Amino acid sequence: MKLKSLWAVALLVGAVSVGAAEAKKAKAPKPYPLETCLVSGEKLGSMGEAFVFEHDGREVMLCCKSCKKDFDRDTKKLVAKFDEASKKVKKYPLKTCLMSGEPVAEDGPAAVFKEQEFRFCCKDCKANFAKDPAKIAAKLPKAKS
Ligand SMILES: [Zn+2]
Numbered sequence: 001m002k003l004k005s006l007w008a009v010a011l012l013v014g015a016v017s018v019g020a021a022e023a024k025k026a027k028a029p030k031p032y033p034l035e036t037c038l039v040s041g042e043k044l045g046s047m048g049e050a051f052v053f054e055h056d057g058r059e060v061m062l063c064c065k066s067c068k069k070d071f072d073r074d075t076k077k078l079v080a081k082f083d084e085a086s087k088k089v090k091k092y093p094l095k096t097c098l099m100s101g102e103p104v105a106e107d108g109p110a111a112v113f114k115e116q117e118f119r120f121c122c123k124d125c126k127a128n129f130a131k132d133p134a135k136i137a138a139k140l141p142k143a144k145s
């Protein structure tokens with residue numbers, strides 16, 4: 001009897017942790033709030049394609065892969081810098097994706113351009129936005145009215 005209830009607990013714990021992992025996977029990371037490398041302060045893209053990775057629910061962008069070592073060494077301070085910069089970011093004012101006109105996903109893909117947040121219906125729209133953010137961002141004031 002005791003063994004049986006232990007099994008039930010084990011199964012329950014297993015089910016809960018699978019559910020949590022799935023929920024975590026569905027949630028997109030917090031978009032990177034700066035246009036410069038979190039470590040070096042260099043303009044992103046100036047050293048070739050930015051090095052992008054996820055850390056603790058945040059999308060981090062660095063100017064190059066070698067800055068990752070410094071990020072790992074000084075993670076706490078750099079995460080604080082990320083969060084400080086995120087506070088300045090203006091919330092996306094629309095309920096629809098500027099790329100497609102589809103509703104934006106709750107906790108879905110997002111990006112920041114010039115301290116303005118943009119939210120998207122899907123990852124593809126985020127990727128397309130990144131190709132020419134200035135052009136899409138220019139549509140925002142018109143879309144608001
Ligand atoms: Zn770098």
Ligand SMILES: [Zn+2]
Pocket residue numbers: 097099100102120121122123124125126
């Ligand atoms: Zn989309």
